[in-house]
Amino acid sequence: MSNERQHRPKGGGPMGPGGMGPAEKAKDFKGSIKKLSSYMGQYKLGLFFVLVFSIGSTVFGIIGPKILGTATTELFNGLMAKVSGTGSIDFDGIKNTLLILLGLYGVSTLFSLIQGFIMTGIAQKVIYKLRNQLSEKIQRMPMKYFDSKTHGEVLSRVTNDVDTLSQGLNQTITQTITSITTVIGVLYMMISISAMMTITAILTLPLSTFLIMFIVKKSQKYFVSQQEYLGKVNGQVEEVYSGQNIVKVFNGEEEVIKEFDKANESLFNSAWKSQFLSGLMQPIMGFIGNIGYVIVSILGGYLAIKKTIEVGDIQSFIQYVRSFNQPLSQIAQISNQFQSMAAAAERVFEFLGEEEEDQIVENPVSIEGLEGSVEFRNVHFGYNPDNTIINDFSAKIKPGQKVAIVGPTGAGKTTMIKLLMRFYDVNEGAILIDGHDIRDFNRNELREMFGMVLQDTWLFNGSIKENIRYGRLNATDEEVIEAAKAAHVHHFVQTLPDGYNMILNEEASNVSQGQKQLLTIARAILADPKILILDEATSSVDTRTEIRIQKAMDNLMKGRTSFVIAHRLSTIRDADLILVMKDGDIIEQGNHEELLAAKGFYEKLYNSQWEKTA
Template sequence: MTRGGPPGAAPTLEKAKSFKPSLKRLVAQLGDHRGKMTVVVGSIVGSVALTAYAPRVLGDATDELFAGVVGARLPSGITKEQAVEGLRAKGDGTYADMVSSMNVIPGQGVDFGAVGRILATVLILYVASAVLGWLGAYLLNKVVVGTVTKLRGQVEDKIHRLPLSFYDASARGDLLSRVTNDLDNLSQSLQQTISQLLNSLLMVVAILIMMLTISPLLSLIALATVPIAAIATAMIAKRSKPHFISQWTSTGALNAQIEEAFTGHELVTAFGRRAEVQTEFDDRNEKLFSSSWRAQFISGIVMPTIMFLGNLNYVAVAVVGGLRVASGQLSLGEVQAFIQYSRQFTQPLTQIGSMFNLMQSGVASAERIFDVLDEDEEQPDPASPKKPAVDRGHIVFDDVSFRYTEDRPLIENLSLEAEPGDMIAIVGPTGAGKTTLVNLIMRFYELDEGAIFVDGVDASEMTRDDLRERTGMVLQDSWLFGGTIYENIAYGDPTASREDVMEAAWISHVDHFVRTLPEGYDTIIDDEGGGVSAGERQLITIARAFLAKPTILILDEATSSVDTRTELLIGKAMANLRKDRTSFVIAHRLSTIRNADLIVVMEDGHIVEQGDHDTLLERRGAYFRLYNAQFSAPIEDVDAPV
């Protein structure tokens, strides 16, 4: 929808905020689910603790098996101490040290009953860990979905509180990308990263504790690669973040270009600019490809880097652990458990590294969403709003001044009075401030100075809803939504009866062409008005405004898309509708406003003339020149200075 706005306004892409504040703000969104998050954390802690303890118990099974194998090879009927002394006497000191550290009974084989009990315990630990993990995942999913739903609602509410100036300066495709693509990406990132990160971080702590209880020396060896991995991950993440921001910024810009090209497809085709549009698309698509490729490639280096360091760590632990088993300082089961822990220790670090890919992408999307939420909102309605005692449509502009930008005045010290039932026509060259004037009545923009009074009450002291309920507006660009013709008309008053809808359609001359359609009022049209002509679309929007029965009626070039005959019919219908209503009509075709009660001629934000049609022609001023250029002057003189 095109409205009056600052000339040359271009969409702006705000610089993304830093990572930490945006991450903290994102975490704060989970605040409404503290109870569930407490259960989630407790479940994950329990699951991690059981999972971390299980390898140590499983190591006992290995020790039991190994002790049985070694015991079966020793002579029966002697004690372990006698067996150790016999081995030392044979010069097998290393074997003797290992046997002395084991719980072995000479001559006795594997106690499979004890092994079975240990394995059953391990199974119970893993089952309990899985149940707690499932519970945490279930609740976390509800938390994430609820948080994103709430955030989506905040964005939706924010959009309705943003001033019109925000939309004038924003590309619709980029805004749509923020509230759809970025929200979806954030949802996916939260679902995949929160559980994994929390589980991985807790697993690192739990495994570290278990490793220290087994062997501080092996723990030191296992931890040697952690600082290197952390530094590598931080460096890679720092390099990937700008590319993720660029990726989603480029996505928004590409969506804006596609939306613009598809919306204006007919115009692009008519002017033969398809190749130019395709070239622009290719450039933006290539930019998106470049930023996406760099972001994914750089962040993708994290996992193989950590895995490489983990493999080096595994080799070192295996060698040193084997030597300590041989010397009797550790049991085989303890080394087995430690190796398992070392691999598990590397795994969550690898997962944390891989999650940086999604986390960076998700936070970049969150930053773009927060940019929308942080936009300045329109001024709030007054705490104690006023309401006109009567509903007549008496409008007074009292010394009104307005500008879109501080250094470019548009409307200065404008005063105007519209009596109830008057038809006020506003004419003038492009950029004179005609559309801005009626936008100020609707409070689409706030005044810089002066006031607008509606039936004796300052419009700024009324609620916007109250003000706009009294006002019906039909714009030059007709807007329809997907649905039937009947539903589009009834949108003006959801409480209206079918008879009221039909009456509005008949007054606005919609009824005639609708009855020629096979489905009549049940004819389905899309949001672009497919299936009906431009003039018929405009008639439907006028019928919608008529049905609302507004006190104030605003038509901004509303008849520009209809033929001359329909234009005359609409003029007659408006004459019947104007009773006790005030009408503001913006028109370039001066033939449509000859019968206006008051014609206001604007130039450069000022009223230069006002009066009825005949009076203004007699003055031979600005209106006379406009009228003469439109109906009397030769074509080549139309653009001549006036």
């Protein structure tokens, strides 16, 4: 099947600025984390090793300051003994202590690298699986979902949200493990040196905790609005970029710039506030930490004089205080990142949980041997059930007939085609192919019967040969060329530098609109469908080319049921059956001569076009 769609955007979706992750709260935090945990649970062994190596790396790092303090004490005692003439500095002992310290830090670094390698692998496997599931999900989603969502909203699930998850999984899990281990380990080592100094150091925690919670609460709303305005800016950029030619034709540059500046200013205001407030956490923690260092140093000096602790213990304790404050600050940031990750996970899982098209039915009707007769039987339909736009539509089309659907804009012509291909299901009535309700076919098999060429061409970034072959992926090069000849595009392709191997760019702007239409017609010819759907397929080509294509299309339509949505009535005078639609109903039907003789709505439409031409 050759299915023409709106040209797809390339190069990913809207991305947030680096380091500006959203802090949007998840509506169902626990539920989102639980679902995410089920994905992570597939790598239990790897996560176990991440836990082991993270704890090992942290523990070996925590022991270091204590050993360094021992070396400092030995150096101080040796120096004092040398000054008093009672001894000398034990450099061999100090050297051995420092070698042990170097070994501990080396093992700590090695363990950190190993856990980072394992965790990165697990995170990327989870993200890889989610991206695959999102891609597959998109192919199973009903058209009504995409009609109700912007491109940016859908792309955001696969880009922004998945990237937020990727960063979160990589960082939060290991940081959480190391932060908690560090807090517990450091607290133990601090108590082992001096319980009094530990209590003094911990007394500063309530103040820093209160200030951090206050900042997080204040910055939360700015992070949320930042992400909202980021989406608006990205959406506007995508929209303007894809319609750049229209903007220039109507001299809309100034208006576009004004709209962008307005959205960009809102993004700026929310972004700098959120980043400034979140950036205050480190300076505040540093300030309170420095106050703690002063108090600890004074108390430590007093205890050293009293011989309660050694001089090296003061150095070790100050290092531990610094190590104690850092993970507390990290935990505050991790909690914020967890919220972002949960919100992103919720959006991803929400998308994965959306209603899908029922691809498979029990005991489906086979498309083998079908001739292509179509019947619309008392069809009622509305995109919104409360607003019916197709009212009691009935028509019978014999196999091989060429059927033209005409009528003013909004009459329901394209809607009937969407119903025929089951992009939407009828509210009442039925559509039958060879007497079988189309709801009794598997959707994929049903759509194999159709070839479609629309006004809006869809060509992807690839060679001309690959674009034509999209109609039938297993077609040979010879079959591709034959289809191109039938669509009167072969000669044009031969004049190109690389012929059929020429690469079309992202917008296929390196060929003309008429040439793009010819390529999509070649794709439909290659698909060799039982039923053709043509939505004014020759509207984008010149008159001379149109005549040649019309002949090729007439040959193609022989023996096949064809539906032609016609805007220029002169192109469908030879149709076997013309269905005249108005306000969702067939008000007239017959061939061209019969409808003109009836002197009804069709005659007025037909004559009005000639009057405009004249």
